[in-house]
Amino acid sequence: MDSKTPVDEDSPSQDTPRGPAAVSRVSTARRWAALLALALGGFGIGVTEFATLGLIPDLASDLLPDAYSADPASANATAGILVSVYALGVVVGAPTITALAARVSRKRLLLVLLGVFVVGNLLSAVLPSFGLVMAARFVSGIPHGAYFGVASLVAASLMGPGKRAMGVSLVLSGLTVANIVGVPLGTFVGQTFGWRTTYLMVTLIFAVTLVFVLIAVPFRRGDPTATVKNELSAFRRPLVWLTLLMGSVGFGGMFAVYTYVTPLTTDVTGLDASFVPIVLVVFGVGMTVGNLLGGWFTDHGVKRSLIVAMGGLGLSVLALGLTSASPVGLIASILFVGFFVGGAGPAVQTRLMDVSRDAQSVAAALNHSALNIGNSLGAYLGGLVIAAGLGYTSPAFVGVALATAGILVALISFAVERRRGR
Template sequence: MTQSSNGPTTLSPARTRFALLALAMGGFGIGATEFVAMGLLPDMAADLLPGLAATSPDAANAAAGWIISAYALGVVVGAPTIAAAAARWPRKRLLLVLLAAFSIGTIASALLPTFPLVLAARFVAALPHGAYFGIASLVAASLMGPGKRARGVALVLSGLTIANVVGVPAITWLGQAAGWRVAYLAVAAIFVATFVAVLLAVPWQAGDPAATMRRQLGAFTRVQVWFALGIGAIGFGGLFAVYSYVAPLATEVTGLDPVLVPVVLIVFGIGMTAGNLVGGRLADWSVRRSMYLFFAVLAAALVLLGLTATNPVGLVAGVLLVGASSAALSPAIQARLMDVAGDAQSIAAALNHSALNIGNSLGAILGGAAIAAGLGYVAPVWIGLLLTAAGSVLAVTSFAVDRMRGRRGIPMPSVTGAMQVVAD
């Protein structure tokens, strides 16, 4: 093995695959810790809010949705803060610290006794989320080589999407059988295993020696960075308005037995896994075209789900397409952020997950408000459609600004420069 301090690390093909697998394992654990609450929300509501659950299960489920929002807000706070402050750290060391923090925060989520304390634990457990994906994406891009940036991002994200096929349904079943606290302990075990895998497999890579907090935070002075963040934050709210309440949607609207909720989650995960891999390839071809395409598919999928959720076939088809189209957007949004952030690549790679988790929080809050208002469990689907439409408008506006700048002779953000920084 040879290693360049200013370029990609050279490894054998087997070692490279092992390193990429270790990075994806972290995504698997993050997918489990973030999404397992969706399938166990009624169980958590009954345990943590017993009085409210006894008098109004719908209100208890809506209130328990704050567990999802607390995690999402932790990602929003932690991603830019950690990425900017630790950009100089050696990347492997930072990944190990973040995985240790995940393990501790998830164990606390499982063991703390009251609803407010669990909310606080979920917020703390989420702080490393965006920084992990950001740094892991930079390492994966370096390992993949030039021209495969979005595919490297997609490989790291594949752990998260595969978690929705295998991990989340399995852990949801475990939580239904043994209690939601046991489910979170299982998630903590995944993080511990990932820590060991990263320690053994991922090569040592230097951080950015020229990075400063001021330079990283300078990304926020770029208008197009704010457009890209808005695309992720608002557009992805469409996914999370649905996903946050998929368990009661399946049981109360479609009429499925609760034991079939993990099957619905598997379908969601299959869609997300396929969409993520296709989206990574198409984003390497054209960020703009792939973003337009998948926003259109997501909007159509939400309409399908809203109109056919009372039918099991409609539910399955709807969640499959919603999962696929939304996951396909993620590599394109991350690539867009890297393109427009200039030399603030560490924070750009992490900010994507802040944006997506603002969408997570926004979707969960608005969906919960609709349910609490008595509009039913299909209402979050229509809220999701409105959010998706707003995100697509932001995408069109952002690329239109680029075209206007080009016609006026104003220099465009340097995609080549951004990609070179990612390869470092």
Template sequence: MTNSALSATSATLSPARIRLALLALALGGFGIGATEFVAMGLLPEIGRDLLPGLAASDPDAANAQAGWLISAYALGVVVGAPTIAAAAAKWPRKRLLLVLLAWFTVGTVASALLPSFGLVLVARFVAALPHGAYFGIASLVAASLMGPGKRARGVALVLSGLTIANVVGVPTITWLGQQAGWRTAYLAVAAIFALALLAVLATVPFQAGDKTATVRNELRAFGRLQVWFAIAIGAIGFGGFFAVYSYVSPMATEVAGLDASVVPWVLVSAGLGMTVGNLVGGRIADRSVRRSMYAMFGLLAASLVALGLSASTAVGIFAGVFLVGLAASALSPTIQVRLMDVAGDSQSIAAALNHSALNIGNSIGAALGGVAIAAGLGYVAPVWIGLGLTAAGSILAVSTFAIDRSRRARGQHVVSTTTSMHAVEVR
């Protein structure tokens, strides 16, 4: 859509209709936050139900294997985000949003009802495919609804659904799962998606897709070295957060000795940290992406060390997960801006690739943390795994900006040499 068409779209709607449409889009983001993170607080319950034999003989191994569900969802995001974003760019946006929300609803219901671990694993992968595309398209729609000069606020409102889910939705649904079973928790998440679908259907106006978009043009981003560096920074560096967050429930109960009823409050602490981190990261990344990335990787490493040394205490685990969530979430907008800076004209897929990168980190962190637990290293081991991933992400960050400096220096050298040669010719 052209800018004039977008302005016309917002101008023809009442302020109340625009607010309702934005809330409907945010509700979809709330559902995504719930479906992505609720498993992390219910690993023991999932392991006992789907892996009863293993849970009876080796509860740690059952929790580690249940963590594969987190990895499966993350891999689904990785596959689906760029694929759907590139292939469906021409679709009318409201129609695509409805299809994606219906997909989420069916996939989440299947996750709740399928009888075996293997089938639930497949369902989590399939349910994750529309994740990145939803955020990308919903952000474009929100930007158009807000109108000129207010687009960033519209995008932030859509993403606020994900943030609020980590503060309110995930702890509440975790508590529900502990009381009524993890399957009931997933049915509650499916109900949120169904409600979001109806809300989008009722409030979001029709918007045409991008008729000029082609898969080839979007995929050109993959030919840029710095795009791959940005993806790797998100995938590896952000994995440090997920190595911890994936196993926060057994860490709270087995290491800190807290009752299972306290786990939702630990998740609230992490969610509050993520909320603050989003706000902080967006502000400092606007000033300097490089300094923001360096500072947040440093804070994430320090937070992981503090958590690893104090996880046996209630204060340590509450404060530790808050700081880890803050630092990691502050990295998210920074990595997003970096991707958009280096992706050239492939801006749509750049937004989707951010979700792919972070969910590769989700998969890597959850998988490596599970390996450490299954090896008998204990529930603090994922914290040190996370520190190693954070260190690797920091090295990649330093490398990508070193390449920028090198290219600028070579460019200046070429200009300087050309100028000197021209001066000789003149003489």
């Protein structure tokens, strides 16, 4: 079936089939080219989001020179707002764009979103003042959640029944690989040639992705019956809210420790700061492997995958808190933290697609809103226990509590679903 020559599906006038019939009309080569193009977009998103973390001092010294000269720590804290503003763009943009574009074909929507990425990152690279760059970072974050949501749905349809989660994991693999290659490279480029060069590099990545998506992703007509009201109906479904809550607190368990991995490595493990990039790469490797295996595992049981991923995350974060005084303990634990959080990604995304019914676009995009809420929640709670004088291992125990809360919310969600089914 996969050996058939693909038809020209880029013309909106063509009567393009949906579902299994649509899968059969796309050759194997084009299917994998499309998945690679979608993953490349995820790679660009990973670089633009996380490379900023490593460039905070460079951004502060260049955009806030007077404040940096007077108090570098305070200026760095102010520059950190650029990270928060990007996350705010993700939270706002994910449901808004996907709801308003309910009838737009997914390929066209992907192209528009990639165009916004190009513009937002280009403006981030060239605008002269802190306030303007902050606005550009907000714009850059707006298409983030919508892109992953729409790309996940496209990938799931390309893979066909029984392989939806694998399609989702392939899209998310771009984000996980970015943590291994893209983020260290983007940080190095920014520190060596100036932070603006990093955003120019990201602009180029998104421009190339736009061309690849235009060429490789098959055209599918938008749903003419879709409405903003139908898409927003996802917010009326308790199971959608429970899944988002599960993702927020569960992913928050990872961010509670990941945010403070640098002082954990230097102050607790006693390693030099030059070892931190190695720790981050190990985390990225674990996340990439976990994401791909998690996609396969989720296709064989979504609920089981959620419990295993959240439970494994809680245990690995606990191990990190107990063994991080040893370099071996630190490396082994951070590898498994990445592995299980990577496995949770496709499981949460697929669960949202299952419980959202006819509002899948909005629900799929909301996964990344939940992820960014988890980012803020975990970092905040981890910072609280550190500020209370409990040490740099204390966020690990916050992470255990959040991962456990994620499991409890998942179990409540399953119970509600069974009751509603009866």
